[in-house]
Amino acid sequence: MAKVKLDTSRCKGCFLCVKVCPKGVFVPSKELGEKGFEMVCMDESKECVGCGSCFKMCPDYCIEIEE
Amino acid sequence: MEFKIPHDIDMTQQASWCPGCGHGIICHAIAQAAEELGVSDRIVTVDDVACGQFAQYALKYNSIMGAHGRVVATAAGVKRARPDALVISHPGDGSAYSIGIESTLYCALRNENILTIVVNNSVFGMTGGQMSPTSLVGMKTATSPFGRDPKKNGTPVDITKLLAGTEMAYLARCAVNTPANVEKTKNAIKKALTKQMNGEGFCLVEVLSPCPTNWGMTPEQACEYVKTTQSVAFPLGEYIDREGEAK
């Protein structure tokens, strides 16, 4: 199982990661971040398969994936 | 697989692009292309004013903020003064195809050995979403409130047709609306940078890029719009690829 490193301090709440994740790992958090945007958070019950889709699509460089 | 933010991305600051803007994704693709080719220490960028100028906050490369519409010419000046640098100019569609079309065309005709990455979001973004050269027929913008009418506003610019008659080295159209398309964008940039290293000449990679704010859509809808509408009017693919024809 791959491990997602999510840095929500940069998140602007576009939720492109939510759209592209095939496993539903990301969900809107309903919480506003420092920038005033609704941040994304992770659904810990879902397993990341390490496809990298979120990494490629995140416009704000919030996501890295480790083995 | 591991996915690490490219070293060339400047994580100490953040560009103030709107949520879901394609600019950030394109900068990611540029940084990744440079890193995979091992040429991070050879890149110089020339960014346009308006949304594109924030690339200077996203990327660590030394860069110039050129005048609106003049960055392709300015980049050609940099390349001629520093032939060893890999020079990337980074205009939007308004800059490259409207106010700056003469320099885009002539840099292609002179086969200036630079890469131009045109961020095509079919609007003038920074100024508030006015009609741009690539606004689609029927597209509602701040200056085409009833939809772009070819009789009144002229037809959109398809750069692959305008530059078809030139002897430029490489011309491709990509998009950043899906992970697979982002990968292709990165690969097109890698190919173009390789051609620049080989001295093959002018490369232009147009990238269809979502502008959720000015399109009045959510980021998800904007990515869908790129797929269902923008990339139908402007089909993706490689249009010119003169492999190995060094000048």
Added chain:
Amino acid sequence: MAKELLKGNQAFAEACLRAGCRFFSGYPITPQSDILEYLCWRMDEVGGQCVQTESELAGINMVFGAAAAGARALTTTSGPGFSLKQEGISYLCASDVPAVIADVMRIGAGLGDIFMGQGDYWQLTRGGGHGDYRTIVLAPASCQEMADFGYMAFDLAEKYRHPVIVASDANIGQMMEGVELPEMKEHDPDTFDWAIRPRQEGEKQRVIWNRFWDIGEKEYPDYLRAKYAQMEEEEQRWEEVMTDDAEIVIVAYGISSRVAKSAIIRAREEGIKLGMIRPVTLWPYPKKAFEKLGPQVKAFLDIEMNILGQMTDDVVLASGNKLPVEFYGEYWSVIDENKIIERVKEMLKKY
């Protein structure tokens, strides 16, 4: 060193090369085109870059790129083309990028015409584009000065990180005189710590953009005012001709000053006390030359090849608005020596 017979434009182009300029981009326009034509073959010989661009806009903006990359870069033009270059010059000033621009002046607004003239004084000296800026403007009056000022312009530009304009005219550009050319120099683009080159690991990022983003919006106004104050203090240049006892002082630059000089010689033969201040820098204006004048001066005669007397205001300002300032201008032809003397005689009767 032996003198060579050269056109003013050629002398200028060759001197720029010898100053280490290895980048030129420009567009054909009369009466400047000799510079472009000369560099199109001569740049090849010295291993430089010469681009005939698609427009004046591309010409100045390619110079912006090459100069930002640390090269000594040049573009040249005339009247209408100089208007098109203003946006680029404004960017060079805002970004503190040194470069050299030559305006081989002609006459008139709009198309005007290609004849000799001094039609661009206002645009040259006020900052012809948008925003708070001016540039140093050197006005040669001979082919030798075309060479000398072209050579010096790059040093001045780099001293201030600021573009410098060399303003000649169709006469000076097209006529031929003996010229002693300066020595050939090479220029290293890595001389500067600000010039754009690929960033190496561990180096601070270099960005060429509005300088207030580097300096800070609050600090920038003081920085800018100090920069211009230093130019005004250190760069005023002029030539004085028999001003010690002059009752009427002609103020003329470029080709007009050459005609004025022979008028002064003739006037002196008739016992008329005529002298001249020739501004060599049109900006900063040589105010110090006016401060030196004695109490015998009765009036000034501004002589230019344009209709409205574009420099008159500067003569009024530099002389403290204490004495009459008259204007004699020619349009479509050169200044007439006889008319100068007639005019001076009339002025001596009046004042």
